[in-house]
Amino acid sequence: MASSAFDFDWLVIGSGFGGSVSALRLAEKGYRVAVIERGRRYRDEDLPKSTWQFGKYFWAPALGLKGIMRMRLFRHVFTPSQIAVGGGSVVYGGVLYRAKPEFFDDAQWRSLGRWDQLLKPHYDTAEHMLGVKTVPFESVNQQLIRSMARHFGTEDTFTRAPTGVYFGEPGKSVKDPYFEGEGPDRTGCTRCGACLVGCRVGAVNSLVKNYLWFAEKRGVQVLAEREVVDVTPLGAPDGSQGYRVTTQRPGAWFARDRRTFSARRGFCRRHTRHERTAGQLQARWLATADQ
Ligand SMILES: Cc1cc2nc3c(=O)[nH]c(=O)nc-3n(C[C@H](O)[C@H](O)[C@H](O)COP(=O)(O)OP(=O)(O)OC[C@H]3O[C@@H](n4cnc5c(N)ncnc54)[C@H](O)[C@@H]3O)c2cc1C
Numbered sequence: 233m234a235s236s237a238f239d240f241d242w243l244v245i246g247s248g249f250g251g252s253v254s255a256l257r258l259a260e261k262g263y264r265v266a267v268i269e270r271g272r273r274y275r276d277e278d279l280p281k282s283t284w285q286f287g288k289y290f291w292a293p294a295l296g297l298k299g300i301m302r303m304r305l306f307r308h309v310f311t312p313s314q315i316a317v318g319g320g321s322v323v324y325g326g327v328l329y330r331a332k333p334e335f336f337d338d339a340q341w342r343s344l345g346r347w348d349q350l351l352k353p354h355y356d357t358a359e360h361m362l363g364v365k366t367v368p369f370e371s372v373n374q375q376l377i378r379s380m381a382r383h384f385g386t387e388d389t390f391t392r393a394p395t396g397v398y399f400g401e402p403g404k405s406v407k408d409p410y411f412e413g414e415g416p417d418r419t420g421c422t423r424c425g426a427c428l429v430g431c432r433v434g435a436v437n438s439l440v441k442n443y444l445w446f447a448e449k450r451g452v453q454v455l456a457e458r459e460v461v462d463v464t465p466l467g468a469p470d471g472s473q474g475y476r477v478t479t480q481r482p483g484a485w486f487a488r489d490r491r492t493f494s495a496r497r498g499f500c501r502r503h504t505r506h507e508r509t510a511g512q513l514q515a516r517w518l519a520t521a522d523q
Pocket residue numbers: 245246247248249250251268269270271312313314315316317318319320321323324325326327328329428458459460461501502503504505
């Protein structure tokens with residue numbers, strides 16, 4: 233089937249770190265790309281003021297809660313993950329470390345290549361895009377951690393964290409300081425400490441301020457509040473003739489507003505409800521990613 237017969241060349245499921253980077257880079261190569269995201273699009277000022285704003289904080293669409301944090305309960309633990317346009321970048325610590333040398337030296341993969349060197353240019357790019365900078369001050373918490381390290385004789389291992397946060401004049405908004413004015417305005421971190429509820433100040437360099445911002449400028453369509461519930465190969469079962477992706481409104485009991493999209497290729501994690509099917513398709517989708 234010709235590329236123009238599809239709604240998109242590529243469909244990306246999820247607008248978190250993996251999805252946003254893929255969307256921008258595919259758009260730069262000239263593909264028609266859409267990103268399907270089940271969460272809402274939040275402006276900084278619309279993020280919750282506290283976790284008590286259940287409707288904005290918790291994600292439980294069957295109960296009418298379409299906030300930014302999803303808690304999955306297991307027998308002994310729960311796992312949180314974020315749901316919004318921008319995925320995990322909308323509510324996170326913004327701490328962005330590079331893996332340490334010991335990680336790259338692991339016996340599982342060291343025979344495959346010099347990953348520290350191979351990944352270095354990509355770390356550089358990602359850090360530039362996400363505006364990573366070492367925290368320029370020592371907070372009370374950090375002072376406590378430092379004194380604890382001193383107590384245990386390991387103070388030399390103490391470092392301030394690299395973070396994707398704008399540390400200009402606190403509370404002052406400026407024209408985009410990262411991409412020669414091409415990106416959105418930023419406001420200096422006020423040290424309010426609300427990063428894990430969402431930065432309403434506009435200091436966190438979330439994906440909507442960099443990768444997704446530029447992806448949309450290049451024509452990528454972000455289809456928010458649409459949950460992918462099925463992915464089916466069109467024609468040949470190996471996906472070589474494209475895919476049909478079915479979406480619906482998250483949490484809808486009746487008016488599900490089902491819509492389908494077709495694409496030549498796709499990128500996803502294990503997102504659809506039918507995990508097993510999604511896992512198989514993921515392998516196929518990713519296997520075709522370089523073609
Ligand atoms: C509270 C918290 C704080 C964190 N702080 C840090 C930190 O400081 N530094 C750090 O490096 N990491 C941090 N992490 C981890 C980091 O957020 C994740 O590793 C990262 O977001 C994973 O990126 P991803 O692209 O794989 O997925 P995500 O960023 O989770 O994006 C996946 C997106 O896909 C969407 N989606 C899922 N299923 C579907 C579907 N069926 N249809 C449509 N859309 C779908 C989701 O809504 C979500 O937006 C933190 C995590 C949490 C929970």
